[in-house]
Amino acid sequence: MGIEIERKFLVKNTSFKDLSFQKNYIKQGFLNSDKERVVRIRITDDTAFLTVKGVSNKSGTSRFEWEKEISKEEAQDLMQLCEPGIIEKYRYLHQVENHVFEIDVFLGANEGLILAEVEISNEDEQFISPSYLGDEVTGQEKYYNSNLSKNPFKNWA
């Protein structure tokens, strides 16, 4: 149980691919994708989680998050109850000193979109920006995965 504080950026080149120390396939669906509460089922290569997120603060930086590991079999069953719009992506991890950047390369209906996130311990914490970071989109709701599920990148004007 805790508060997640993170900042999100567009990605302007693929240099993160060589820099990354890990790459995983992620599939996720939403049992609820409301603004007020998100209930997410996520399956990765090895693990599966049920996650509940609350509303964001005003700046969009921090958000209540609760997570429970479940079995992949349970997750696969629950995935079938999810809203239409399952999200698939590759997640690359890139360590820069004491920060880990998560770079999501979306597939399917969100192909073409690449986003980078970095978790910080407080809103003012500084970090070194890798060269692939583009414009900041922290708090822009259309980039929430719960919204990409309903209004995917390929439908954007």
Next chain:
Amino acid sequence: MGIEIERKFLVKNTSFKDLSFQKNYIKQGFLNSDKERVVRIRITDDTAFLTVKGVSNKSGTSRFEWEKEISKEEAQDLMQLCEPGIIEKYRYLHQVENHVFEIDVFLGANEGLILAEVEISNEDEQFISPSYLGDEVTGQEKYYNSNLSKNPFKNWA
């Protein structure tokens, strides 16, 4: 993980109170109360659960259900993210041969409503009807707890 098969009835007298072998207070909220998928947080005297339910079959008798025990502290935090309309009730348990009837006496905005449910192992299974059972309301959506949360008994015409 499994399918829940049950039948639901109105309750026409309070004889169940003396017949019951257990009485518990239940508080529950919904992280999602859609028709297609319900995500419920329930706290009882001793335990707390997160439950996901799918759509019902045509007769309203059977429904996919998945349940995970969580700590009461986690449940209390998650309850705060739930949709408006927390449900409170006393649940009485009454055993009749190999069936257990659950009788819910609703409080708060649903005060005055009493419902009995019995879980069966298949749709045709027979059971002895206790004298307090009234009209059957299996599959009537307004009696779903997820709907009582949004449109409570006190608002019914």
